[in-house]
Amino acid sequence: MPEKKQEALFQQAVDGEQKVEPRDWMPEGYRKNLIRQISQHAHSEVVGMLPEGNWITRAPSLHRKTILLAKVQDEAGHGLYLYSAAETLGIGRDELIDQLLSGKAKYSSIFNYPTLTWADIGAIGWLVDGAAIINQVMLTRTSYGPYSRAMVRICKEESFHNRQGYDILMTLSKGTPEQKAMAQDALDRWWWPSLMMFGPSDKDSPHSAQSMQWKIKRQGNDELRQVFIDRTVPQAEFIGLKVPDPKLKWNEQTQHYDWGEINWEEFNQVIKGNGPCNAERMAARRKAHDDGAWVREAALAHAEKKNKRNAA
Amino acid sequence: MSTTNEKDWPLWEIFLQSKKGLDHKHVGSLHAADARMAVENARDVYTRRGEGNSIWAVRASDIHASRPEDQGEFFDPADDKVYRHPTFYPMPEGVKYI
Numbered sequence: 001m002p003e004k005k006q007e008a009l010f011q012q013a014v015d016g017e018q019k020v021e022p023r024d025w026m027p028e029g030y031r032k033n034l035i036r037q038i039s040q041h042a043h044s045e046v047v048g049m050l051p052e053g054n055w056i057t058r059a060p061s062l063h064r065k066t067i068l069l070a071k072v073q074d075e076a077g078h079g080l081y082l083y084s085a086a087e088t089l090g091i092g093r094d095e096l097i098d099q100l101l102s103g104k105a106k107y108s109s110i111f112n113y114p115t116l117t118w119a120d121i122g123a124i125g126w127l128v129d130g131a132a133i134i135n136q137v138m139l140t141r142t143s144y145g146p147y148s149r150a151m152v153r154i155c156k157e158e159s160f161h162n163r164q165g166y167d168i169l170m171t172l173s174k175g176t177p178e179q180k181a182m183a184q185d186a187l188d189r190w191w192w193p194s195l196m197m198f199g200p201s202d203k204d205s206p207h208s209a210q211s212m213q214w215k216i217k218r219q220g221n222d223e224l225r226q227v228f229i230d231r232t233v234p235q236a237e238f239i240g241l242k243v244p245d246p247k248l249k250w251n252e253q254t255q256h257y258d259w260g261e262i263n264w265e266e267f268n269q270v271i272k273g274n275g276p277c278n279a280e281r282m283a284a285r286r287k288a289h290d291d292g293a294w295v296r297e298a299a300l301a302h303a304e305k306k307n308k309r310n311a312a
Numbered sequence: 313m314s315t316t317n318e319k320d321w322p323l324w325e326i327f328l329q330s331k332k333g334l335d336h337k338h339v340g341s342l343h344a345a346d347a348r349m350a351v352e353n354a355r356d357v358y359t360r361r362g363e364g365n366s367i368w369a370v371r372a373s374d375i376h377a378s379r380p381e382d383q384g385e386f387f388d389p390a391d392d393k394v395y396r397h398p399t400f401y402p403m404p405e406g407v408k409y410i
Contacts (some may be wrong), residue, residue, distance in 0.1 A: 085340070092320065
């Protein structure tokens with residue numbers, strides 16, 4: 001079948017809401033675009049463990065420690081669901097990891113910010129995971145079957161992350177003036193980077209239009225960002241915290257919040273590798289990978305030895 | 313299905329039974345050096361909240377699948393045998409329990 005005809009049939013199936021499965025014919029661009037997006041998502045889950053892992057030993061109680069440990073373990077799981085989905089597109093795990101460690105592949109810019117206080121762990125769960133949920137709920141309807149199924153599994157678990165974060169900030173905001181100030185400070189620092197998580201405005205987003213046509217993405221960056229703002233502002237007000245945006249105002253006419261301007265220069269700098277923690281995050285990932293090399297080799301050697309014995 | 317070099321742990325496809333009496337369902341894949349590690353890793357990756365009570369791990373390279381491009385003719389033999397469905401046989405009114 002000629003390529004053009006195949007592409008037309010593919011688009012027709014996608015338009016008819018049929019899921020694309022690994023062995024189906026797909027345009028090379030679709031495959032490449034998905035590998036980029038899914039692996040970027042997987043890397044984000046894995047790198048996302050670092051800022052939180054930083055607080056496991058310092059969480060204020062055994063109860064908070066066990067919760068944070070479970071959450072970080074979930075993030076590892078999410079990374080694995082997503083690597084597994086990316087591999088169905090014909091790329092190997094080793095290649096995906098190489099792309100991350102060599103800096104060729106990107107991960108979410110948000111994880112290049114430091115977690116300075118315990119309140120930051122609350123802000124990550126509430127804001128960062130809150131923003132991620134909105135994106136991921138949309139992606140449960142993505143056209144690629146394995147990606148969509150991974151997203152369903154992830155979304156079931158994210159709600160816990162979101163609530164435990166809000167719970168941390170709610171507790172702090174009811175505490176001493178210092179604790180409340182700590183919660184406010186975390187919101188001040190995490191609010192704008194969280195809004196940046198939705199990516200550039202659709203008109204400036206290099207992959208948006210094609211991704212929408214292929215139904216990899218189902219809603220635009222700006223629309224999702226607005227959903228996040230509309231949901232989150234009242235949550236902040238409820239616990240007596242102030243969103244750091246002087247232009248933020250409810251608009252009766254549009255039934256949405258009006259809000260200020262994202263500092264896209266900051267976003268571009270962090271993406272380019274000049275954020276506060278880019279170098280530290282990559283160094284930690286490379287070290288973990290190198291330190292684990294002997295374990296991977298030993299396990300494989302052990303499996304080979306057992307195979308030989310069984311064959312004999 | 314994926315390109316794995318020999319230095320890598322092989323890929324395993326994971327199937328979970330959520331409770332006794334139900335069938336095992338594919339949930340995804342993972343890498344493991346051997347079968348025991350595959351089952352243990354599957355427990356940690358896919359059943360952190362009691363999603364399963366039985367795990368099957370199958371080497372991905374041992375799975376053989378039908379080809380989507382042959383789908384039409386491959387499944388064709390079933391298409392023209394409407395008499396395999398009970399609705400093919402009209403039952404007179406008044407006949408019960410059939």
